[in-house]
Amino acid sequence: MIDNKKPLAVVAVSGGMDSCVTAALAKENYTLAFAHFNYGQKTEKRELKAFNDIADFYNVSHRLIFDFTHFSKIGGSSLTDNNIEIARADLSSKEIPNSYVPFRNANILSACVSWAEVIDAKAIFIGAVYEDASGYPDCRPQFYEAYQRMVDLGTKPETEIKIITPIINLSKAEIVRKGTELNAPLHLTWSCYKSEEEACGECDSCAFRLRGFQQAEIEDMIKYSVKPNYF
Amino acid sequence: MIDNKKPLAVVAVSGGMDSCVTAALAKENYTLAFAHFNYGQKTEKRELKAFNDIADFYNVSHRLIFDFTHFSKIGGSSLTDNNIEIARADLSSKEIPNSYVPFRNANILSACVSWAEVIDAKAIFIGAVYEDASGYPDCRPQFYEAYQRMVDLGTKPETEIKIITPIINLSKAEIVRKGTELNAPLHLTWSCYKSEEEACGECDSCAFRLRGFQQAEIEDMIKYSVKPNYF
Numbered sequence: 001m002i003d004n005k006k007p008l009a010v011v012a013v014s015g016g017m018d019s020c021v022t023a024a025l026a027k028e029n030y031t032l033a034f035a036h037f038n039y040g041q042k043t044e045k046r047e048l049k050a051f052n053d054i055a056d057f058y059n060v061s062h063r064l065i066f067d068f069t070h071f072s073k074i075g076g077s078s079l080t081d082n083n084i085e086i087a088r089a090d091l092s093s094k095e096i097p098n099s100y101v102p103f104r105n106a107n108i109l110s111a112c113v114s115w116a117e118v119i120d121a122k123a124i125f126i127g128a129v130y131e132d133a134s135g136y137p138d139c140r141p142q143f144y145e146a147y148q149r150m151v152d153l154g155t156k157p158e159t160e161i162k163i164i165t166p167i168i169n170l171s172k173a174e175i176v177r178k179g180t181e182l183n184a185p186l187h188l189t190w191s192c193y194k195s196e197e198e199a200c201g202e203c204d205s206c207a208f209r210l211r212g213f214q215q216a217e218i219e220d221m222i223k224y225s226v227k228p229n230y231f
Numbered sequence: 232m233i234d235n236k237k238p239l240a241v242v243a244v245s246g247g248m249d250s251c252v253t254a255a256l257a258k259e260n261y262t263l264a265f266a267h268f269n270y271g272q273k274t275e276k277r278e279l280k281a282f283n284d285i286a287d288f289y290n291v292s293h294r295l296i297f298d299f300t301h302f303s304k305i306g307g308s309s310l311t312d313n314n315i316e317i318a319r320a321d322l323s324s325k326e327i328p329n330s331y332v333p334f335r336n337a338n339i340l341s342a343c344v345s346w347a348e349v350i351d352a353k354a355i356f357i358g359a360v361y362e363d364a365s366g367y368p369d370c371r372p373q374f375y376e377a378y379q380r381m382v383d384l385g386t387k388p389e390t391e392i393k394i395i396t397p398i399i400n401l402s403k404a405e406i407v408r409k410g411t412e413l414n415a416p417l418h419l420t421w422s423c424y425k426s427e428e429e430a431c432g433e434c435d436s437c438a439f440r441l442r443g444f445q446q447a448e449i450e451d452m453i454k455y456s457v458k459p460n461y462f
Contacts, residue, residue, distance in 0.1 A: 064304060070297045070342055076349035096387060102348040106341040106385050110334060111301055117333040118307035138385040146381035153377050154337050154369040156327060 006031045008062070008121035009164075010112045015050030016191045017209055018127035018167060021175050023058060024184035025166045026125040033062035033121055037108050039101060040072030040080040046196035053188040062119065066111050077101040079193055086194045089207030091230065097134050097204055099193060105138035106147065109163065113151055116161050123162045132171040132212075134204055141168055172212025180218055187221040201226040237262045239293070239352040240395075241343045246281030247422045248440055249358035249398060252406050254289060255415035256397045257356040264293035264352055268339050270332065271303030271311045277427035284419040293350065297342050308332040310424055317425045320438030322461065328365050328435055330424060336369035337378065340394065344382055347392050354393040363402040363443075365435055372399055403443025411449055418452040432457040 009030035013019045014037070026032060036051040038044050048065070055063055075081040078098040087098060105128060112124045128139040137143065148163045155161065167175050179186050191209045192199035199206050201224040211230035213220040240261035244250045245268070257263060267282040269275050279296070286294055306312040309329040318329060336359060343355045359370040368374065379394045386392065398406050410417050422440045423430035430437050432455040442461035444451040 064301070066301045067298070070295070071345065073295060074346050074349050100387075101345075103341060103345040103382075103386055106381065107338070107345060110337040110341045114302065114332075114334040114338060115305050118305050137387055140384060143381065143385040146377065146384050150337065150374065150377040150381045151334075153371060154374040155334060156331075156368055 007123070008033050008116075008119060009123040009125055010035050010116045010119075010121045011125040012037070012108050012112055012127070013051050013054060014127075015047040015054065015189060016127070016205070017179065017186055017189045017212075018129055018175060020054050020184050020186060020189045021179040021182070022125050022127035022166055023054060024179060024182040026123070026164070027058060030123060032058055032060045033064075033115070033119060034060045035064050035066060035108075035112050035115060037066045037068055037111070039068040039104065039107075041101075042079060042082075042086070042194065043190065043192060043196050046190050046192075050188055050190040054185060057185045057188060064115060068107060068111075071101060071104070071107075074102070086203050088202050089204045091207055091211065094135065096136060099134065099204055100136050103138060105136075105143075109147060113155065113161060117155055117159050122160065123164050125164045125166065128165050128168050129170065129172070129175070130168050133208060139168070141165070144168070171215070172208050173215035176212045176216040176218050180216075190222070195225070198223045198225045200224070201228060238354070239264050239347075239350060240354040240356055241266050241347045241350075241352045242356040243268070243339050243343055243358070244282050244285060245358075246278040246285065246420060247358070247436070248410065248417055248420045248443075249360055249406060251285050251358075251415050251417060251420045252410040252413070253356050253358035253397055254285060255410060255413040257354070257395070258289060261354060263289055263291045264295075264346070264350060265291045266295050266297060266339075266343050266346060268297045268299055268342070270299040270335065270338075272332075273310060273313075273317070273425065274421065274423060274427050277421050277423075281419055281421040285416060288416045288419060295346060299338060299342075302332060302335070302338075305333065317434050319433050320435045322438055322442065325366065327367060330365065330435055331367050334369060336367075336374075340378060344386065344392060348386055348390050353391065354395050356395045356397065359396050359399050360401065360403070360406070361399050364439060370399070372396070375399070402446070403439050404446035407443045407447040407449050411447075420453070426456070429454045429456045431455070432459060
């Protein structure tokens, strides 16, 4: 009998909408292993719940929580530093917002590669979005191409790990539609940077998410304190 | 008055001989910031003491300890997994030894870049050694070149951080001689993978170190349980 079990893939799952849809896409060709990162973000408790809810939804048994406590020590971002306030969204700005966590995605991917090398996973999925997002440098497609090359050179000769960013060029509306089409549990996700009870509706992350749902003409089932019209 | 203060550099300091000599070299052109990584290695307590002793020696005020507890969860290396025994050295082997911690240096560098971006450091020094070492893939010069490109693409446009590996092509004997010439505090360093009291003299790390001192005809001032002749 041929072993037709799908190969393992590590998916970096924050608990937000993008990583949820990324997991739904990874599931088509891989057995899922979920990695979550606590980097001292203000809404970590709520994000961790979303992570576990999504993992339960997909019956994921391989789960690893990484405690990246050093990001709180380093600071420099409104997400991790209590002295920096989380700004209201400005979707037209071309500046990198103060929610940028310095070089976060390289740290996340590096830990995923370490785990993948040990459990023999063949791919790492990360839900980076570039065009329709905040313009963080570690979300650029070229960054992931350079990252792939670095992985090929820095792991064992027999290790082959593909870095996959399946939604990097999608708009938020396309992500909402794709998630809905794949029955991804968007109602279990959490995106707000600021609040853990009801989503604030006003931070960058809420604004991009809400605009995506509004453009896709699909209702966002999570609760918001305010729900501005961004479309 | 011209501000002639040297720019900051983050130095990854394990507490071993290589990172100590790397720090001595960094000091020539930079103000030092020391980063240390607890990744669950068996001799971390002793390494942390060496780190602080070297930092005290150089009057380093910027110090950051990164708790990379995830490497113990991941396992897969004799340095972090109690179920895998630390092997006796085989300096002629071309195999990657089981002390390889998967993709460790990429994790270390990524955290250093995050810190460097926040404190505006212009360089990161890491004491990787390739030719005269265990052949870990994340110690290859090509890996660091690819890593540099990835950093350039993944950080803010105004961020410029050079990744510097000043001893990567030196032999261990040359490292010992260079350290002695620069008055680096080699007597404060710790290299043994296995023991925290007296260096075992028999693990890979002890063997490469001892052979370096023997080839350089310089006495290694730390205590060993046994001191084989590797030359």
